[in-house]
Amino acid sequence: MIELKEENIEAVLQEAIDTIRPQSSRLVSITKRVEKVDTLAFYDVAKQIRNERLFWTSTAEAYTLVGAGSAIEIIARHNRFETAEQIWNNLLEDAVSNNPYDVPGTGIVAIGGAAFDPEKEKTALWANFEPIRFTVPEYLLTEHEKDYYFTMNIVVREDDHPRQLANQLRREERKLLESLPKYGEDTHIVGRHDISPNKWKQTVKLATNEIQQSHVDKIVLAREVRLKLDKEADSGNVIRKLLNTQPNSFIFSFEQGRDCFIGATPERLVKIRESSLFSTCLAGTAPRGETEEDDARISYHLFHDQKNRGEHDFVVQMMKKAIESYCTDIEIPDEPVVYPLKNLQHLYTPVTARLNEGNSILDIIKNLHPTPALGGTPREESVAFIREHELLDRGWYGAPVGWLDNRDNGEFAVAIRSGLIQGNEASLFAGCGVVKDSDPEEEFEETNIKLTPMLSVLEGEK
Structure with missing residues (x-):
């Protein structure tokens, strides 16, 4: 150059x-x-x-x-x-x-x-x-x-x-x-279609059977909700509302014509600055409480819940394994902390390391994706199950989105809490980690919670 x-x-x-x-x-x-x-x-x-x-x-x-x-x-x-x-x-x-x-x-x-x-x-x-x-x-x-x-x-x-x-x-x-901004009007949801909810719950049950009968530990299953809006959504207005309602998030929009993939994800995949690597292990989810006492109770339960801690540990161990051949000076805390967002709270563990010379951010992404939080573990078997049984084409949902520059800097996040807007329609996506004792109804409710951020902004809430 x-x-x-x-x-x-x-x-x-x-x-x-x-x-x-x-x-x-x-x-x-x-x-x-x-x-x-x-x-x-x-x-x-x-x-x-x-x-x-x-x-x-x-x-x-x-x-x-x-x-x-x-x-x-x-x-x-x-x-x-x-x-x-x-x-x-x-x-x-x-x-x-x-x-x-x-x-x-x-x-x-x-x-x-x-x-x-x-x-x-x-x-x-x-x-x-x-x-x-x-x-x-x-x-x-x-x-x-x-x-x-x-x-x-x-x-x-x-x-x-x-x-x-x-x-x-x-x-x-x-x-x-x-120029000055000219925000479009808020949209309102006039129709919602959950794609095959009963069949999705049956797929959760099928996944639990697979886990119980094989060496697969976790399978992440996603589902789609199709929305009808009262007018064409303006992605600039959606971004503005996400900025106002989703602090501590990565907010992204990739727009081509009438198609716009947009969202606010809390999950960094990897960041590189002058050969220093930063990553995030984010797995284990609970809602926020309505009062401070309720919020603290839910946070305590999340931190001590065996299922959520197990899911989180899957991600931490995978992260360490994925970067150790590319990095030195890897530092990972022994325990997670609870990371609160507006609608949800997660178990969170930060990761830092030093990227070896000759390696790039795309090398890391290739090795990290999909994390156990989005695919499952072991990776090959869980993704094979998803490919055969999941009821949707995820597209860019749950995948790396971000940027890189000509000086070897870059940052990528995992595209969750997101949707694909197409004029006055939108598809929203949410997933959950299925393990051997997962209950389909509880997992369905967890996906409803994860849909909340995008549902709120498309419904015109502040």
């Missing part, structure tokens, strides 16, 4: 074009620091400019990425993680970057995700979501520690005119950075 320090847009483009190989193209990326920008206004205006929008934020860290349009698409259908990484590395080799800031998530950034199980037969519901897909946005806004950075990414060819391209970039920059 070529690093340029020239600040003039036209000069950067001219140099990139002058040194391009004949009959080829290259990515040019230009980053500048800007005054404070309303991230939701940027997301709102992006729809007027391009048909593809991306949003990612870690609310606990006040870190946000907002993308508009697509300069480059990285899509892989076979050997997806290895293929995607090879395409990414090839892209960076010939790219031109003008980014003087050592800030994660600036410069050349790819944002996207993957399907939970690429071997599961794909349905029409997920037609616009590939087994793995990363987008390098044409325009990217990065909020980091209350500072704001704007990146323009453009693919140039040898016969392009630098001045014409520069003028186009400046026009769209002004529109993106200077």
Whole structure:
């Protein structure tokens, strides 16, 4: 990758074009620091400019990425993680970057995700979501520690005119950075269809029989609820409401035309900053109490509940095994803590380590996904059961979503507490960990609790 320090847009483009190989193209990326920008206004205006929008934020860290349009698409259908990484590395080799800031998530950034199980037969519901897909946005806004950075990414060819391209970039920059938000109206749910609830409960029973008769310890089963809304949902408004109601979450949106995969997940899969690895073990769930005393009682029961502690330990042990060949200095506490969210509370264990040189965030993701919290344990057997018996195509639900940059930083979360919005309809997804003594009715109720965050914002609740 070529690093340029020239600040003039036209000069950067001219140099990139002058040194391009004949009959080829290259990515040019230009980053500048800007005054404070309303991230939701940027997301709102992006729809007027391009048909593809991306949003990612870690609310606990006040870190946000907002993308508009697509300069480059990285899509892989076979050997997806290895293929995607090879395409990414090839892209960076010939790219031109003008980014003087050592800030994660600036410069050349790819944002996207993957399907939970690429071997599961794909349905029409997920037609616009590939087994793995990363987008390098044409325009990217990065909020980091209350500072704001704007990146323009453009693919140039040898016969392009630098001045014409520069003028186009400046026009769209002004529109993106200077507009005010125009939030859509709240939606209300006018119809709800739980997909085959009785058959789902029978599948839970089938899973408990499988566990009792084999060496499988846990199988995670998900289900789908299809909603009818009174109007087309505005994803910007949904993001705004998730930001207001789901603190300590990763809020994401991947929008292509009328399809938008969106959610607020509490579960980090992995984060890399300057070779330091951070991850989260999040398994074991209970509702919040209506009073402080009730909340404390539920928290105490969650912490001491054998089933939930067992589920959580599955995740912790898998995490350690998955990263130990890629990392050194692994630190994992002996016991979890209870992690409260607005509607739910979870058992939580943080993980830190040092990533070995030569390994990447995609190496870690490939080895971690799916965690026992989303697939089960042992992994191969539990995923095989899900593939054969689960009543839905999960698509990107329960799978890694996030970003990586050209300086080996990145962060991915597990896409739970999420839904796929399609105009005035939406599919919401929720799952639960089935073990040998699971009760189908109790597991069904647990999924209802996990549906609450997305149901609330689509129903127009504050």
